Amino acid sequence: xxxxxxxxxxxxxxxxxxxxxxxxxxxxxxxxxxxxxxxxxxxxxxxxxxxxxxxxxxxxxxxxxxxxxxx
Numbered sequence: 001x002x003x004x005x006x007x008x009x010x011x012x013x014x015x016x017x018x019x020x021x022x023x024x025x026x027x028x029x030x031x032x033x034x035x036x037x038x039x040x041x042x043x044x045x046x047x048x049x050x051x052x053x054x055x056x057x058x059x060x061x062x063x064x065x066x067x068x069x070x071x
Contacts, residue, residue: 011040011047020053031056 012020017037018028029046031037038052060067 008047010051011049012053014046014048017048017053021057 014025014028018025032039039046039048
């Protein structure tokens with residue numbers, strides 16, 4: 001059975017998420033790996049829910065990019 005295609009309007013690529021968050025793609029993947037950012041795997045792609053990016057931005061609002069609490 002083939003996996004169903006997720007609704008791509010609800011997701012962004014790691015590249016898009018990196019641009020939105022002001023991080024590198026590697027940093028976004030690290031956030032996913034450390035379970036700080038929700039994601040789903042579809043085939044070989046990693047998709048980040050748009051709401052997860054929004055929630056992360058709200059949670060870290062006003063913090064410096066290098067603030068240790070962000071990691």
